[in-house]
Amino acid sequence: MPYTIGLDYGTNSVRCLIVDVTNGNELATAVWEYETGEAGIILDPSDHNLARQNPEDYLKGMKITIGQAIAQAKETNKSFDTNQIIGIGVDTTGSTPIPVDKNGTPLSMLDEFKDNPNACAWLWKDHTGHAEAAEITQLAEKDHPEYLARCGGTYSSEWFFSKILHCLRVDPKVFDAAYTWVEHADWLPAILTGNEAPDKLRRCRCAAGHKAMFNDDWGGYPAAEFLSKLDPKLGELRKTLSDQTYAVDQAAGQLTEQWATELGLPAGIPVAMGAFDAHLGAVGSGIAPGKLVKIIGTSTCDMLVSPSDQKLADIPGICGVVDGSILPGHYGLEAGQSAVGDIFNWFVNYIQAGGKEAGSHEALTEKAAKLKPGQSGLLALDWNNGNRTILVDQRLTGLLIGQTLHTKPEEIYRALIEATAFGALTIINRFEEYGVKVSEVINCGGIAEKNALLMQIYADATGREMKVSRSAQSCALGAAIAGAVVAGEASGGYDNFADAQAAMCGIKNVTYKPIAEHHKVYKQLYDLYKQLHDAFGVQKWSGKLANVMKELLNIKDSTQG
């Protein structure tokens, strides 16, 4: 019986899954919380934008979780033998770049830079480079608008070059000492396969394409001439970035003897190229053309793939379209909502409507479930954290309309859920308007698992059946699938993702089917949602209300002075 390992590096912990390659069943699972900083994140009390991680936690966590998972597997299945493990896959957060030396060693692991946060991994949610992000956006608008066209028109502070340029500005010593910068998703597979030296390192398509403006259309990473204008040293760095990137069906290499011994695994088994958690989560949820995978958590990531041998129209507002970023041979299309669970958490934690007990998620959900669609007379826009898709505008805010003197907390709570459902529908509609068919919706993530009311509302609002991925660990499962694909059929794995997914992915028995009567009401409400969406979100809309949220933010900003 062949097995593969899926290693899933989240924001606060790493998880190891040992998966049965024949059916996708989890034989064992182990989780370890990173030990450096607060909940695994190095913070700076004087700068809330800073979020770093200790690369040593990545190694320690891998050793611990693989060890525990193997022990658990042996206990569960007496006939289990580590020689049955035929491959490894890895997913991580991103963009989470690490400055490394000529040997591929993170600078934070050298004595000279120990305890220097700038020498650590710059976690995806580090926003210290916001000024540099604006600078990059500005220059690209002028010199290379095509760079921005593929990433929604704005280069984010969360991304690769914003972070590197910021380091160059605030800690030139670290920058100068770094031979190059490596994404966590690339570094970990490289380490396991002894390919961490920058000249041997393989970089993944997913991180390069979605976060570092990599595209074959312009010869890979942005031109040295472009980066030099930001800083000559950044131009120099360009030389260390290969023109070749790799999709997740490629191996980063083979597990070294040394690591095999240390981890108790067979030497020489292939380690797949790394990828971002959401992308392998999509794989683990069974993504394929026509199948939309929604990872629903604090925010959502909505993913589709489209065969790359077929022409794909430019889809306005869909910011990430990268060939091979999710599945090889397919464009990976990434959309998303900037806040979903975060909006409900805001209402529960900040507004505390009804007080701590009556205002809990559980209590509000129970009461909200008793309301009929439309009964509250409320309607909301789901923009408390801006709108990532289809408006691509961080400077949008929330809106609630329809309050009377009798409006109750559970009515608002339900309106917020409905607003996110309408946001989800707007994304689906946009895909379909531009010829990308959505024939099936598969949900995964904590909220999809736990919140039946939300899933039913999504079904009712979209008029589509909502399916839920069978595995509660879609990302780790996706990594294990990648491990099975790089192992190949000859080793007991699969030669392609379609076969691997057919065997290893599944859908829960319970699905959420739209209730016709509810859908009818939600169609009316969605018309109104779309009216508000366009009025407040579309700059060129005739009503000219798109200024309101922005001017309020401008006034708010001006009060900070």
Next chain:
Amino acid sequence: MPYTIGLDYGTNSVRCLIVDVTNGNELATAVWEYETGEAGIILDPSDHNLARQNPEDYLKGMKITIGQAIAQAKETNKSFDTNQIIGIGVDTTGSTPIPVDKNGTPLSMLDEFKDNPNACAWLWKDHTGHAEAAEITQLAEKDHPEYLARCGGTYSSEWFFSKILHCLRVDPKVFDAAYTWVEHADWLPAILTGNEAPDKLRRCRCAAGHKAMFNDDWGGYPAAEFLSKLDPKLGELRKTLSDQTYAVDQAAGQLTEQWATELGLPAGIPVAMGAFDAHLGAVGSGIAPGKLVKIIGTSTCDMLVSPSDQKLADIPGICGVVDGSILPGHYGLEAGQSAVGDIFNWFVNYIQAGGKEAGSHEALTEKAAKLKPGQSGLLALDWNNGNRTILVDQRLTGLLIGQTLHTKPEEIYRALIEATAFGALTIINRFEEYGVKVSEVINCGGIAEKNALLMQIYADATGREMKVSRSAQSCALGAAIAGAVVAGEASGGYDNFADAQAAMCGIKNVTYKPIAEHHKVYKQLYDLYKQLHDAFGVQKWSGKLANVMKELLNIKDSTQG
């Protein structure tokens, strides 16, 4: 030293004030809560629209409070003698009509109709006649649009004819037994002066003009032909409604011997024509041309007067313009906000943001006071209970915009206060746009007395000094002033309201002056408020969002089925 009595009939209790005519000081005050029903209101558990009162409570309350006030006056001022009382004024709620027989006796005081709520006083907030109100509106739109033009385009279920027609429909026995219907404000002074028999009864301009479509332009009350189309019996009733009405500087008559003995007051002193509480509240707050009086409570009543010998333009959205309704010789202009305190109460009682303690008015106010104008990035519309002025539209609802993932309850609370301030400013602007100058703003009512933050925000938002009426009992004081005017200078009173108000009204020492820096920010915010106001509230606005709130209510209504 001359004194007058002000009798103030509120929704749940009656108050008697004995006032020093020379300076307006309160010598004594007594309050009695009506004893029939719940908090003085006869309710029907099966019909939440029903709200009646027992006229006997009005008499009993008068006797008790006058008795207590006299006793208190004697205790406070040893030289006080009831012979120093030179006049009486009365204010009541309205429209609160009472069915009476040929002697002017309320039917509920006859054995035959005892315990029949339809034979009692129909309290202002009784909405049982909503279907009849719609019927009256419809007929007037067709036959006599001029009737509606003076009352905002819609005849309300709270008003005189809606209630009478409803009684005719549901309890013809009561209707048939009633010789006529008399407003509480007319009935009480008539009783005291022995003029309650319908042929002697004087009806006040204020109730007739604001609630019963009375106007000299069309010969007083609506034509019998009009009323007959609603029901021939209503046409018959028209005969009992005199073509003459009286302003509050006129006496309803003189206190009878019998009542003088019973109350311990001098016989023959004049009793002023009654008026509605808000109108005499305006008098007690010193209303005069240019002086806007705002009574701020759960809702607001905003009153201005304009000399009736000067031409007054039609002011769109100002629904009550009645010659002599507040001051004789002046048009009384009545505007208002459908909810002010009610919006804050909604947020505190229904949303309970932060829980019962942290979400109290006190706690929220304390935190909201620490915020700078504009700091929250929030903006609200104050329409949770519709918009009375200037949009005259009950089917509008609330709106909140600008929420982020960090928005806090006190920020929303402050935004709601600011929204009511912007609503107040919109009313002031409308008056001034049509040539009615507002040179001074005098506030009274519970919120004006107690909420310094709100008053300061009103000053900052409007850029105008906010003054607060000196008396906490403006309505009762206004009634006492009316008593002093009908007594006349010869008896120690005054020959006109201007002189009486000059002596008896005042402003508190503490006023709220606009802070320039705040006003600057609020000007920016008001521009945005006005944009939203017009977009969602003005039917003909180009952006066509005025449908949104109404369609939400339509959808809501349709879920009730």
